[in-house]
Amino acid sequence: MPGDPFAGSISVTPSGRLLCVTAEYGVHRYGNSIANIVGVADGALAPGSKPAVRAIASLDHEPAGQTEDDLRPHVQFRGEPVGLKNRPRPSLTELLTPETDRYMWDQSELGRPAPISDDLFVVPVFARTFRGGSRGQPFVFALVDDQGAMRGRLDGLHLWRDSPFTGFCFSVVADSRRGRAFHLNRHGLYAWNKGGRLQAKLDTETKTFKPLAQFSLTACSPAGELLLVHNKQHLILRVPVPDDLGELGPAVEAAVRTYAKERTALKKQWTPVNWHWVHAAVEVHRL
Template sequence: MIWTLPLALPGTLVDHHRLDLTALYSTGWGLTLFDVAGAANGEVYALYGLYRSTYGVDDEEQDPQIADFGYRIINRYSAEGEVLASAYFPTGGAREGGSDVADGGDIGLCVLPDGVLAFTGTPDRTTLVAPDLSRVLAVYDSKDVRPYGEFTPGEGDPFAGAISVTPSGRLLCTLAEYGVWRYGNVLTNLVGIAEGGLTADSKPAIRALASLDPQPAHQSDVDLRPHAMYQGAPVGMANRPRPALTELVAAEDSLSGWQRSTLGRPVPLSDDLFVVPFYAETFRGGSRGRPFVFALVNDQGEMTGRLHGLHEWRDSPFTGFCFNLAADPHRGHAFHLNRYGLYAWNKAGVLRAKLDTDTKAFKPLTHFTLGSCASNGDLLLAHTKQHLILRIPAPDDLADLAATVEEALRAYARQRTALKKQWAPVNWHWTHSAPLHRI
């Protein structure tokens, strides 16, 4: 079933702040979609940020019509597309998070095997939220705010900066480290796998599989990660997986040697095979044509291959910074969407489909970004201008992907028209009156 879901704002918050939905974002407010995730029962969750930050407003201003604000909001949708509830976290008066669903995001959402939501962020912050969004169950936070403050060992209780779930319930995680590429802050640098459940009462140990920067600078004993192990000892200082991914492909970018490259969010192709994306340094003057790798890494930390078939220039994810990947581990399919097409691979890393956005049928895909695959493999795409989420049924055979997506885009146009009549959005901003929880 094809569904189009509105990324609807809680009407209570809109009214409280008397938010002018007709105003341009350049006036100091905005809406940013961070991630979407699907649960085993067919429900869908969307994580986004809503903020207002107006130059010249006093920090002590109390009038909600004038005051700056910032929220991270989670919407919960039924399997039929109805908004069931929302929850919000106040975050202050500025936009939270420097990236959105397209860039692979440094803020993420995952549905754990027991249905609990894991809301994640760098560095290694994991918040567990009840499936009905009524309450926070636990917070695992590294409390590492360097370079903006001191870091006290043992003060924090970290877990992961991003989580994906394999078919058997293993947790594919990313971890951050201090001193990556000699920067004085904490950046994502490790990929690991965790066995066992993540609950409000306990967290499983993470076994490190792969690293990006093989030798982060200026680390000491305070930078050891007791919850993450490599070869029987906590990750940190000289103890991390080697050779690093960047060392394995160093010859492919002889100019920079992959210095200042970025680790994307990995996704599982199966229980024991994962796609780990990483991207060369971006330049202010344009980065199209810069190298990138979608590496295949097994659960022993071996790079066994990669997703093939993309040209560094003609298929560049750097145009528009479209760095997200999605995977359907039950069928062994991986997906990537950027400004040039929607790409699909099989478990062997062979490109089985490319839906070229130069063609009339698939040109509308340039307005969408790839969120994730739902637990049944359905593709979740987001139209971040019209603030709609498109759910596309997963084809069993990638040869059927073109026909499936073409039909979904036609259905999207029809369903969007019906939603406009039903919801009467203001400048493509939708509002709902479902229950709202402050958590």
């Protein structure tokens, strides 16, 4: 690909390390570049320079059809550019193979990793999706350390009842200051501790938490707030997360109740059109 790429996604650890995902050509035998490498960069990323990304995990261990032109000098494994036969092994799909058929992980995808601490990361892996529906397909939120070893996973999720494939809700975010991970999909909001043990599940089938199904989880702020974006109303909801995850339910309930009140007030003040919020003093250009 032309240009001077660095990474397809970047997350920052508490000490400033860059948790990156980079692409490789030929993943799952496709004739283009697909996210395949998880790596860590310890240097600073600046306009005139970029640090080396040390690869710690791969999704597909044998991308097809690569040549020397597909190597990225700044993405390295064992001191050499990642590519051809040089990448972390065993791959994530190889590590997951014993518990299910290898075919199920063919054409799988990497989600965006989240740093749960300086040296431990949540790496989401999702099996292929189908046009006729993918609920029940395998998925894993793997815990991978900065040396590439799989240390476990975020537990407590059922392939069908908690499937992120319903609505394609694949985001995982982390509060690295307190060592927590969070996931929101159409079925519930989930919270784990640093060891991967499920600490809270707020079921969207209940009346109290049903409104959560209309939101997408986008980030966890440095202050430990979950940032949720409404899928239709174009509003952001901040949810303060208590130190005791056992109190997450009341905190979310209060935030959802406040959201409804403040949304009503905003509707009177801004008079949105089809949930698009327009300020009279701002000139809007349609592109």
